[in-house]
Amino acid sequence: ISKATLNEYSEKVEAIASKLVNHVNDPQVSEKDFERSFVEGNPSEIEEKNLSPLSSGLRRRPVPTSSTEERAHELAETDNASPVKLDASAHAHIEKHRMLQEDLTDEMVVLAKQLKESSLMMSQSLQNTEKILDSTEKAIEHSLASTGRANVRATAIYSESSKTSCLTWLVMFVMTCVFVMVILLIRVT
Numbered sequence: 479i480s481k482a483t484l485n486e487y488s489e490k491v492e493a494i495a496s497k498l499v500n501h502v503n504d505p506q507v508s509e510k511d512f513e514r515s516f517v518e519g520n521p522s523e524i525e526e527k528n529l530s531p532l533s534s535g536l537r538r539r540p541v542p543t544s545s546t547e548e549r550a551h552e553l554a555e556t557d558n559a560s561p562v563k564l565d566a567s568a569h570a571h572i573e574k575h576r577m578l579q580e581d582l583t584d585e586m587v588v589l590a591k592q593l594k595e596s597s598l599m600m601s602q603s604l605q606n607t608e609k610i611l612d613s614t615e616k617a618i619e620h621s622l623a624s625t626g627r628a629n630v631r632a633t634a635i636y637s638e639s640s641k642t643s644c645l646t647w648l649v650m651f652v653m654t655c656v657f658v659m660v661i662l663l664i665r666v667t
Contacts (some may be wrong), residue, residue: 564572
């Protein structure tokens with residue numbers, strides 16, 4: 479590449495860069511106006527406009543004062559504006575990743591179905607367990623009520639038996655006394 483061509487291209491790049499900086503610094507200019515002026519503008523005119531304010535005659539590179547995030551956003555905007563040309567290996571790589579992404583998506587769908595089925599089974603199991611616990615609770619309440627009634631009856635029987643036991647002991651004592659008297663009567667006579 480000859481020096482003249484290289485200088486011409488570098489001047490065009492600097493002109494475009496200065497327009498970009500002016501566009502970023504002047505938010506009042508719309509993108510359509512900027513694109514129209516860029517397309518209609520002659521690079522030599524742009525060059526003369528940008529170089530005229532310089533007093534030393536040296537070219538000055540404009541340094542954007544925006545942060546790195548804004549630069550990344552500008553790069554993303556410029557990347558979206560121009561189509562990217564890819565070779566066959568890049569397309570194959572993209573296709574490979576797309577297929578991998580589709581496989582992962584399919585696998586995630588299958589896993590989601592399995593998760594849903596297992597959660598439904600767990601829900602059904604919990605409902606069955608709840609029914610069993612309810613029936614067990616009813617059985618325990620019935621058993622406690624029966625035990626309570628049996629305790630009341632046993633207490634009543636025990637109190638009756640204590641009364642009867644005293645009577646039984648008294649009757650046995652009287653019978654023993656009668657027996658001893660009968661034996662004494664038989665000996666004496």
